[in-house]
Amino acid sequence: MLARRRQEVILDRVRAEGSVRVSDLVEHLGVSDMTVRRDIAELSRQGLVDRVHGGATSSQRRSSEEPGFAAKSSMQRTEKQAIGRLAASLVQPGAAVAISAGTTTVEVARALVDVADLTVVTNSPPVAEILYDPSRRDRTVVLSGGIRTPSDALVGPVAVRSLESLHVDHLFLGVHGISLRAGLTTPNLVEGDTDRALITAAESVVVVADSTKWGVVGLATIATLDEIDVLVTDSGLDPVARQVLAEYAGEVLYAPSEETL
Template sequence: MSAALARQRQALILEAVRRDGAVRVSDLVEQLGVSDMTIRRDIGELSRRGLVARVHGGAAAPEGRSSEEPGYVAKSALQTEEKRAIGAVAAALVRPGSSVALSAGTTTVEVARALLDVPGLTVVTNSPRVAEVLHEPARHDRTVILTGGIRTPSDALVGPVAVRSLQTLHVDRLFLGVHGLHPDAGLTTPNLVEGETDRALMAAASSVVVVADHTKWGVVGLSTIAALDEVDVLVSDTALPPEAREIARERTGRLLLAGARPGDTGHPGDAPDAGPDTDTHTEDEESLP
């Protein structure tokens, strides 16, 4: 009987992963009425069979082809702590009264949350979720401009309408989320049209800040957005491998690692102005543009 129940649970878990792209252990415990250990055992069995990938706090669809595009819900369950830390470090680069652009993505949503206390911002975005975070009718000092376009699985508004609206705009800084980072392929996305819109966002910005956790390194999507040397600042986390750090130092204008303390990797005392509650470490001393 217990084996039959386990198979039923695993079938429900697999169905949820295939539908949403990822599931959290805590959600499954509540939905199925079993213990945390039981759910983890089920996920382990599904992972052993190659049906799901085990991730921190849950399970996700196994990695696939370069054209496969995970949905927003799936990506939002992954590397949540790293993304939150990256968002805080990235937001510390923004001065009051600036104009900024944010692309779509789960990491840029964390940047948006970290920008809530920065006064006087003008924000351009092709992400309805970013716009929702930043839109506060009572905040008369903040302007949020949402591009039009066709919505992708990652909740980006893309296509000719988005590109045309971006071609007339100019912002101080772009915060760009990406599907993958690779020494040769550069910044990539599985969606061709989203790649075109991301390039329009880059063209509208005086400075490009890429926000990407360590799991994005080495991943190659179908379409290249830009080369690494077109990135002014890369914000990642301390789990970024040493060889990736070295390449990022050489190819990008500046590397910031969320969660690092000054001296962790050889450049002591060079934390940027991220505020007293954020531990950061600057990997490259080149000044920001």
């Protein structure tokens, strides 16, 4: 297959799915890892895709664009799993935690399954589904009400009111984007209000976000960088972002890649 045709296939996949992994393209196209990376580099040079660690994402994201939960679940899966495990290690038995909606926070929930005596507050039906187990008498799961968004979050006045009187030890917060100018952002105005209610309820705010979120700006700001107590991300974060976050966030933890496990 000629390079031009390969690049057309890659671009079609990115436009349809929002992102694509190098490993999936190697299998689909039947070419080497290096060939796929050269094709992605060329598409990036033309401004058609954004290069990210392990693949490519659409370069035409709008600040109000809200990818669906299924689409986001396919992006940076390995990184999100590592981030989830590291973030969950911050939780001690007997804690009360809040978990916002998102595909990375789902990985936090999966990593918390074996932690004893937890109280979990969430506006994410998938998180509640993972952690609710009627046989676990030591675990309480509280699911907020609200209107369901494309990213599978329960948001709005009902969700905010249900969170206003609660107090938790840790909030695990997923975000659409992180930048120095805009802070933590979401493409959904109403979800921003709900996330701020979660922040107010938490003693410690733990943001879980893979490195591709850096530089992405959504429509609404949730919080500024100096409101982050702990950021858990992956080792793909670039040096400039590391320097900025080291200055503003309370603590930054880097989840190990597969190669270092």
